Amino acid sequence: MMKTVDLPRSATAGLDLDRPLASLGALLRDWLPRQRWFAGKDRPVTELSVLSVTELFPGCLHLLVHADHSAGGDPSPSGDCYQLLLGAREHRTPRLERAYIGRAEEGPLAGLAIYDALHDPRAAELLLERLRIPGTAGPLRFETAPDARIPGELAPRLLTAEQSNSSLVYGDSYILKVFRRIQPGINPDLEVPGALAAQGCARVPAPVAWFHTTEPRPATLGVLQPFLPDAADGWTLSLRALAAGDDFATEAHELGRATADVHLALASAFPSAGREDHGRTAQAMTARLEAAAHAVPALRPFAPGLRGAFEALAGCAGGPPAQRIHGDLHLGQVLRADREWFVIDFEGEPSRPLAERRGIQSPVRDVAGMLRSFDYAARQRRPWRPAWARHCREAYCAGYAARAGWDPREKHALLRAHETDRAVYEVVYEARHRPAWLPVPMAAIERLARWGG
Template sequence: MSEAASARSRLTADRAALLNGIGPLEPMLRTWLPAQRWFAGKGRAIGTLRAVSAAELLPPGSVPGLLHLLLDVDGDCYQLLLGIRPSLPPALAHTLIGQAEEGPYAGRAVYEGLGDPRLAALLLERLRSPGALGPLRFERDPQAPVPAGLTPRPLSGEQTNSSLIYGDSYILKVFRRVGPGVNPDLELPRALAAAGCGRVPAPVAWYEAQLPGSEPLTLGVLQPYLRGSDDGWQLALRRLGAGEDFTAEAHALGRATAEVHSALAAALPTVALGPEQTARLAAGMTARLAATAREVAALRPYEAGLRGAFDALAASRGAGVPAQRIHGDLHLGQTLRTLDGSWSLIDFEGEPARPLADRRRPEPAVRDIAGILRSFDYAARSHRPFAPAWADACRAAFCEGYARTTGRDPREDLVLLRAYETDKAVYEARYESRHRPDWLHVPMAAIRRLSEPQRPAHRVPPTPPAPGSVSPRSQPRQKPPRRPLA
């Protein structure tokens, strides 16, 4: 056997050994993982750590090397792309994970591969050329060719995933915490593109893992990068800071959101939640309230008043609450105003902390509306002095814009709207208490308001759909506000 063949044989055996406990990489990964922003297990020691998949994306012995790992960390599956070099150049020093002392990478530096432009460029080349590599499958829309040689750069500020921008033309989202089944951030934009909805960038390439006895796991999605677009959250803050009106933008965003909901309802199955399902929905909200009250002391004086919103939902026993596929984590930070002044929605992954199966279930569209409305409130309360009139005007404009497309104002569904707004505010209180105590006052202001007895609702006049618009097949009901919690 030649020396090269012998080396390849040893590497193959050592990679197989990785699947039995990570081997020599385990100590460094146990230290490195809890420090990553996207790692969900912060604050507790790692127990189980084992590889469920290992694949070299370059021939053995390549410098640099690129090792793709799927790790089981205490029951959660994480995706890692590890670079391997004899030594790291100074420009990559910040990506170092550790120095391997034994095994196939003995004496070599192991580092975060997405931080290496050469390896990031390789990932794009894999996406440009569909095919299989071990358990990995690379796919591309044949109608959307991707040019070669685009310069990669990481997108900063992310918390739950990692993204790379290529040549200011495309953005690749690499999912860190993954599970069996199609990720909604691939599934829903593809469905919207097929339906002709231009409000969401259409995926041009993606990759997944096929593991024995499991549905494919979506690992990454490449989409057009909307260069020069304004992040909705930052745009709102700038307008607030300048003392400028934002209602025209809020109205347009309401119409864009309604268009996406209408397209999703037409393209994918819808259901009607009957009395039993509605009661279970209310029971889940009540349970989350009780759990949060145990954790967040400031919430406890308002628990009984807040529970009234969920009791009202359970008692409504309506003829059926329409449910459909939705964004699932919509707030101003998930919206972009493009250079032509139109709005796009992005990041259809849903709340990453929820199981993937839950994120793929139909839900009332009011949940998305509640996210945007709470986001206006967050923006207003981040401003000094607090600008309640600004938030109220934006909330009204958004609902009116939504109604211009669907013919139904979200504020007409008061019981459902109030329940979802309350549930969102409770979620926010728990999040802020855990991660940003200085922000706890924002959801607490909403909680105090929502805990008060409900006054009779002011009747919102029906708004006819805009000319040429299409009402959704089973348009769900809707509810109030929130801001980017990410």
């Protein structure tokens, strides 16, 4: 039975929603750049356009907006599409103060208080109802897995720790990831867990419901999966071990085995032929380095040595077959519950094109991401404990080799290149979002720039 939720009378019913920017344009231009998931913080929004708007339920609008960052005179658009769920109320509500965006001064929503509806428990409950019962709302499509039985009356809470998306936990049963940065096509965080579930891979929670849009182009908007209430993420566990002075090698070894299990299941779920084109991969890495050095001057003195890592990759022969991978693997993307490791968040790096994230790549890239994460964890303590990170690296690679049948440590040129590429990405990320953390990847850059890593 559907739970009855007492929402205020629809503040948007009967309004002309074909002109939403007349009410929302000024508010969103100010609000969007301040959100953690907004990717264009270092670039001004030169134009804001609404791609679609739907009244999802009374008092809640679903929008896809495009934020353009094109420089003056540049005819080519440069920006991103974002998903917004906006509440509209006649009166400002103290309990939603953190979600308050502003009061519309003109247009069809003039006089209404606008807020981020994901912070509103009543709106979150209705969003789950949409997922429980498949159906449509304008261009939006809500679907459930064939065997899914999602109970109602689950209290929602919004998680606050995420960077690039927003997640709602319902009771202790489910977690809904609402994608913020939208690209056309199926999102890997829906595609991959579904395929792995069909393979019987128990290390990845399977999707139970999802929603997507058909306009302006088909795209995944959100995924509901089982929630592991007693789980702790790898980042938290590693920091606890460091604080207690404990070794983490046993957990790292098991995590290496879990990573290999997922890679084996991915190779089976997404069969592919051929090997990675090392020359093309090295060329792409070099291009990212050049762009990063332009954006972060601190990288420039190390660029020659870093290019050497990519040149070595271009001349490298062999290596494991390219396949579908996680794409953004680190300690924050793994959970430990009941002494088992689980892998989550298969979206990949949201800054990269969706076609690239869905393509085949070397599994060494995932290994490199986890090795960099051990280094990040070790550097959270003073004094830095390099031996702790080194032991974790060795144990992780040994665990991976025990399951995968090949040892990442024996692929020196591959591993060095992918670690270098990851560290370059980290430098740009930290420079833009967390400047105080910049010394962490810069220390790795200095090490990796030396020949031999």
